[in-house]
Amino acid sequence: GQQLNQSPQSMFIQEGEDVSMNCTSSSIFNTWLWYKQDPGEGPVLLIALYKAGELTSNGRLTAQFGITRKDSFLNISASIPSDVGIYFCAGSWGAQKLVFGQGTRLTINP
Amino acid sequence: DAGVIQSPRHEVTEMGQEVTLRCKPISGHNSLFWYRQTMMRGLELLIYFNNNVPIDDSGMPEDRFSAKMPNASFSTLKIQPSEPRDSAVYFCASSPWTPWNEQFFGPGTRLTVL
Numbered sequence: 001g002q003q004l005n006q007s008p009q010s011m012f013i014q015e016g017e018d019v020s021m022n023c024t025s026s027s028i029f030n031t032w033l034w035y036k037q038d039p040g041e042g043p044v045l046l047i048a049l050y051k052a053g054e055l056t057s058n059g060r061l062t063a064q065f066g067i068t069r070k071d072s073f074l075n076i077s078a079s080i081p082s083d084v085g086i087y088f089c090a091g092s093w094g095a096q097k098l099v100f101g102q103g104t105r106l107t108i109n110p
Numbered sequence: 111d112a113g114v115i116q117s118p119r120h121e122v123t124e125m126g127q128e129v130t131l132r133c134k135p136i137s138g139h140n141s142l143f144w145y146r147q148t149m150m151r152g153l154e155l156l157i158y159f160n161n162n163v164p165i166d167d168s169g170m171p172e173d174r175f176s177a178k179m180p181n182a183s184f185s186t187l188k189i190q191p192s193e194p195r196d197s198a199v200y201f202c203a204s205s206p207w208t209p210w211n212e213q214f215f216g217p218g219t220r221l222t223v224l
Contacts, residue, residue, distance in 0.1 A: 031211045042114070042201050042215030043153075088153070092211050097166065100153040 006089050006101030014109050019076040021104045023089030032072040033090040033098065034063050043088055047074070076106075084108050112136070114216030116202050122222045128190040131219045134183055135204030143213060144177055144187050145201040153201075159185065171196075192223045 006023045013019060023032070031050055035043035047058050049065035049072060056063055060077045072091070076083055089101040115134040123129055135142045143158040157167040162179045170177070179185040189196055199220050203213040
């Protein structure tokens with residue numbers, strides 16, 4: 001079945017630094033989604049991507065749908081303490097069934 | 111607008127007991143999903159409904175798990191009998207007809223089976 005490899009698994013950065021994480025798939029997707037999960041809460045949708053090559057921003061967050069359709073990237077600029085959490089990528093092909101990555105845990109040192 | 115509502119937020123029960131988790135999707139959303147999250151396996155899709163009809167239940171672990179959606183505003187996930195390995199956080203999510211894949215998650219129910 002489809003698998004997602006999300007990296008890195010964890011990141012420890014200083015406040016103000018930029019963050020980059022990515023997701024690769026074993027097969028082609030036509031949808032990529034990025035979610036953030038805070039402790040004790042459900043994942044919150046950050047960005048949705050529907051076209052290869054698409055670059056979409058949401059405030060300090062920017063995500064890209066890889067041209068090969070097998071990868072996606074999320075960048076966070078000028079990180080702040082509230083960016084702490086677990087970031088998940090998710091992808092699908094056609095049907096509603098999303099496949100989720102294992103998550104990137106972001107820790108920020110003030 | 112209210113998001114996806116789940117209850118209870120926390121449930122502690124003893125092995126063998128019946129557990130019922132409840133979900134109210136976002137009004138107007140046509141699809142509803144039940145997920146389970148554990149450290150070992152991450153987020154797993156258990157079952158999803160379109161227009162109250164179960165479409166894919168291939169993720170349901172075994173016959174002890176069942177889900178219903180009697181109307182567009184309510185769904186339940188039942189575990190009977192519960193076992194310690196069922197301990198996890200269970201999420202409900204809903205999505206509008208279009209785009210199908212933008213799923214909005216509830217806050218989850220943390221289930222502990224002793």
